[in-house]
Amino acid sequence: MNRKIIGMMILALLAAVALTACGGKDKGPAELAIKAAEEAVSAAKTEAGKIIPDQIAALESALASAKDKLAKGNFQxxxxxxxxxxGKAKDVVEAAKAKKDELSQTWTNLSQGIPRxxxxxxxxxxxxxxAKSLPGNLTAEALEDTKAGLAAAKADWAKAQESFNAGNLHEAVSVANSVKEKxxxxxxxxxxxxPAGAKS
Amino acid sequence: EDPWDVKQYHEVKKGETLWKISEKYYGDGSLYKKIFEANRDILKNPDLIKVGQKLHIP
Incomplete structure (x- = not known):
């Protein structure tokens, strides 16, 4: 009886050792993979952070989740x-390039039309x-509102250009679109x- | 070719004068000179506008 119990204990001990060994085997590769993922996410953030910030945030969240699993010993x-x-970070960089091209085209278009x-x-x-009086379809109040709207549009356009010069294309296009609406x-x-260009 | 053309044009109708056109767009006929100056390439005299002419309204 005692021999049987001792035998089971030895088996359990061996299983525990085997499990630990397996875990230890995965820890190194997992740490290396996390390091590679950190570098990939960091590079993607540099490349795409200002263009598609929501996708970068999703990558960072996934990286935090992977790190959490590593810390808890879920190496695999x-x-x-x-x-x-x-792979996802690489896809995000590609998406950012496409988005950047699209935003650049939009900016070029708006920067031609808005000043005009x-x-x-x-x-x-x-x-x-x-004028001594206004045309029939325009009230003095509407004219004053338009004057204020024009001043706001000019101020916003200056901000859009600042954003563009600072390399923040996403912000520049967003502000430029609001200027267009004004x-x-x-x-x-x-x-x-x-103009037709403002209707698209 | 130019999706950002912002110019406004008025096609002259029979019986219209620059004064009347100015009243329509500016609410003040005395500002007809603004239209005349903007169309010096096709107008030689503010009193001589022709039916069918397309005037730029600045």
Whole structure:
């Protein structure tokens, strides 16, 4: 009886040793994979952080999850997650390049049109400021609102250009689009034709 | 070719004058000179505008 119990204890001990050995075997590769994933996510953040910040945040969250599994000794899961993260980081960089091209094109387009829209509104506002009375479809209140809207649009356009010069293309395009909306509203109020480029 | 063309044009109708056109767009006929100056390439005299002419309204 005693021999049987001792035998089972030895078996359990061997199983524990075997499990530990297996875990130890996976720990090294998991740590290496986490290190590679950290580098990949860091590189992706540098490349794409300002362009697709939400996707970078998702990568960082996944990296934190893999690190957590490593810390808890789930080496195989940590290894698998870290390995997949390297591929995902590469995909994010590719997506950022495509997005950057799209944003660059949008910026080029808006930077051609917005100054012309603003100039047209300013020209009409300048003439209307000299008029003894306003055209029938325009009230003095609407004209004042348009004047304020134009000032805001010009200030925002300066901010958009600052963002662009600082390399923050995502922010620049976002602000430029809001400037476009303000300019369109001003043109409509003044009865000016809205250019086709502003309608897309 | 130019999706950002912001110019406004007015096609002259029978009986219209620069004064009337100025009243329509600016609410003040006396600002007709603004339209005349913007169309010096096709207008030689503010009193001589022709039906069908397309005037740029600045």
């Amino acid at each position: 899961e940590a290894l698998a997650e870290a390995q997949s993260l390297v 829209m603003v100039a047209a509104v300013e020209s009409r506002m300048d003439i209307l400021s000299q 300019a369109v509203k001003a043109m409509e109020t003044l009865g000016l034709p809205v």
